[in-house]
Amino acid sequence: MVKVLISDKLSPLAKEIFEKRGIQTDQIVGMTPEELIAKIPEYDGLAIRSATKVTPEVLAAAENLKVVGRAGIGVDNVDIKAATANGVVVMNTPFGNSITTAEHAIAMMFAVARQIPQANESTHAGKWEKSKFMGVELTSKTLGVIGCGNIGAIAADRALGLKMKVVAFDPFLSQERAEEIGVEKVELDELLSRADFITLHTPLTDSTRGIIGKDAFAKMKDGVRIINCARGGLIDEEALKEALDSGKVAGAALDVFAVEPAKENALFGHEKVVATPHLGASTTEAQVNVAVQVAEQMADYLLDGAVTNALNMPSVSAEEATRLNPYMKLAGELGSFAGQLTENALQKIQIEYQGDVTELNIRPLTAIVVEGLLQPLMDSVNMVNAMAIAKERDIEIIESKNEGEGDYHTMIKVSVTTDKQTRSVAGTLFADRRPRIVEVKDIRLEAELSHDMLYVTNEDLPGFIGALGTVLGDAGLNIATFSLGRAAEGGEAIALVSIDQPASDEVLAKVQALPHVRQVKALKF
Numbered sequence: 293m294v295k296v297l298i299s300d301k302l303s304p305l306a307k308e309i310f311e312k313r314g315i316q317t318d319q320i321v322g323m324t325p326e327e328l329i330a331k332i333p334e335y336d337g338l339a340i341r342s343a344t345k346v347t348p349e350v351l352a353a354a355e356n357l358k359v360v361g362r363a364g365i366g367v368d369n370v371d372i373k374a375a376t377a378n379g380v381v382v383m384n385t386p387f388g389n390s391i392t393t394a395e396h397a398i399a400m401m402f403a404v405a406r407q408i409p410q411a412n413e414s415t416h417a418g419k420w421e422k423s424k425f426m427g428v429e430l431t432s433k434t435l436g437v438i439g440c441g442n443i444g445a446i447a448a449d450r451a452l453g454l455k456m457k458v459v460a461f462d463p464f465l466s467q468e469r470a471e472e473i474g475v476e477k478v479e480l481d482e483l484l485s486r487a488d489f490i491t492l493h494t495p496l497t498d499s500t501r502g503i504i505g506k507d508a509f510a511k512m513k514d515g516v517r518i519i520n521c522a523r524g525g526l527i528d529e530e531a532l533k534e535a536l537d538s539g540k541v542a543g544a545a546l547d548v549f550a551v552e553p554a555k556e557n558a559l560f561g562h563e564k565v566v567a568t569p570h571l572g573a574s575t576t577e578a579q580v581n582v583a584v585q586v587a588e589q590m591a592d593y594l595l596d597g598a599v600t601n602a603l604n605m606p607s608v609s610a611e612e613a614t615r616l617n618p619y620m621k622l623a624g625e626l627g628s629f630a631g632q633l634t635e636n637a638l639q640k641i642q643i644e645y646q647g648d649v650t651e652l653n654i655r656p657l658t659a660i661v662v663e664g665l666l667q668p669l670m671d672s673v674n675m676v677n678a679m680a681i682a683k684e685r686d687i688e689i690i691e692s693k694n695e696g697e698g699d700y701h702t703m704i705k706v707s708v709t710t711d712k713q714t715r716s717v718a719g720t721l722f723a724d725r726r727p728r729i730v731e732v733k734d735i736r737l738e739a740e741l742s743h744d745m746l747y748v749t750n751e752d753l754p755g756f757i758g759a760l761g762t763v764l765g766d767a768g769l770n771i772a773t774f775s776l777g778r779a780a781e782g783g784e785a786i787a788l789v790s791i792d793q794p795a796s797d798e799v800l801a802k803v804q805a806l807p808h809v810r811q812v813k814a815l816k817f
């Protein structure tokens with residue numbers, strides 16, 4: 293039975309959805325890394341928020357794990373490289389909490405502009421410090437948005453509604469999109485020098501870590517206010533403290549911290565700092581959205597092979613998955629066939645899609661061909677990591693589509709180039725949707741693959757078939773199917789023989805010794 297572990301606090305709807313779809317689900321929150329490592333081998337799926345750290349060690353222990361689902365956006369708590377290498381799909385829910393998080397950023401902007409948390413505390417203490425809490429208006433002020441993706445764009449939209457001017461820095465923001473949102477696209481330095489308020493909405497990556505540090509503060513207006521509802525590591529907290537102390541920065545509203553959970557931080561207790569404990573996504577609506585979405589996505593993948601919002605796999609809808617399934621089998625068989633015939637270092641894989649298959653999403657098909665090809669070389673390859681492994685090994689992959697039909701209504705041809713030669717194998721789906729091999733080394737034949745096969749190449753001369761049948765019969769091997777093809781009369785011929793039991797090395801040696809045999813190989817599918 294398929295099993296999922298929920299290791300963070302998620303709406304109970306997630307468990308309900310998993311169970312309704314027949315997936316056994318355990319929720320264990322607050323495990324230590326060691327406890328998670330001990331528990332994870334039991335599960336096919338792991339559903340998390342931000343507290344669980346999916347480290348290489350966790351992934352190495354996760355022998356049955358197929359998918360990690362992040363109920364939220366940021367996946368900096370998941371080692372995606374290690375997940376890919378271990379063949380684990382990583383999914384997130386990119387829109388479920390965007391509005392909520394953008395609203396939190398706007399709430400934090402008001403809080404820091406009017407010192408609401410500080411005034412609240414003072415008023416509760418009976419101090420009535422009316423003159424202490426002089427604020428600033430937002431109307432007509434300039435908001436600088438760093439990272440204008442989903443959340444940044446919503447925050448910008450809300451700020452425009454508050455009659456602010458919005459400038460945005462985002463290297464991937466097009467001029468058209470900026471105009472559509474209603475923001476002025478600027479470079480970072482210009483944003484820093486013009487903004488009265490700055491809000492951060494980028495992921496934490498190597499290029500964004502510490503994007504707001506000493507140098508950036510020096511370029512800002514005096515009295516600027518900073519809001520961070522993205523990730524703690526974007527701001528150098530020491531530099532921020534200095535800028536707050538010097539008066540350069542009038543206030544900071546922080547939902548996220550360099551180290552979380554943040555029980556201690558140099559900024560805590562600072563009178564100009566408003567802090568919340570990573571509450572950006574914490575609304576009822578957002579938590580329902582992300583929990584439902586992650587559970588549906590993970591169940592779709594585990595049960596039907598549909599891939600949505602994966603960070604390390606191409607997307608495949610449930611409808612596409614159904615149409616793709618027979619092609620996946622064909623692509624896997626072609627890859628595996630070519631891989632078992634390949635004895636030298638792979639240099640190039642060419643995959644040609646012809647006819648009906650060109651209407652489908654070919655990326656997962658290519659991934660599965662490459663998986664099949666690499667499998668004889670390594671155990672740990674699967675369709676999630678196959679492309680990355682091929683890239684690492686400098687194997688060139690070329691896909692091409694030819695919409696017109698050839699002799700078959702649909703065909704996939706895989707050509708493999710090694711340092712010695714190029715070999716190809718092609719297959720189609722017949723009306724029964726079962727795969728058939730229709731070409732090997734440009735020689736036509738028609739074979740359905742089975743668990744144990746013999747691949748024999750020989751010179752096309754009389755007597756070979758009888759001799760081969762005798763060797764197999766003498767060894768007690770029953771022939772299930774026998775497919776033959778030849779380049780030309782008397783030329784190279786290929787036999788693909790399906791046998792009911794595997795052939796021993798001794799049988800293979802006897803076949804190899806038959807007159808006119810060039811090569812014999814036992815294949816497994």
Ligand SMILES: NC(=O)C1=CN([C@@H]2O[C@H](COP(=O)(O)OP(=O)(O)OC[C@H]3O[C@@H](n4cnc5c(N)ncnc54)[C@H](O)[C@@H]3O)[C@@H](O)[C@H]2O)C=CC1
Pocket residue numbers: 364365366367386389390393438439440441442443444461462463464465493494495496499500521522523547548570571572573574
């Ligand atoms: N506080 C919280 O609870 C939450 C925090 N987040 C954080 O918010 C971040 C943003 O989320 P979304 O807007 O949904 O992501 P997104 O992917 O839609 O947008 C991120 C934007 O940052 C831009 N970007 C990337 N590198 C940049 C750079 N060096 N300089 C400027 N811009 C850069 C990208 O081009 C993209 O447009 C997430 O990565 C996550 O870390 C998300 C949800 C909740």
Ligand SMILES: O=C(O)CCC(=O)C(=O)O
Pocket residue numbers: 341342363364365366367389570572573574
């Ligand atoms: O799950 C949470 O509360 C945090 C949300 C978050 O940071 C994200 O979605 O990136």
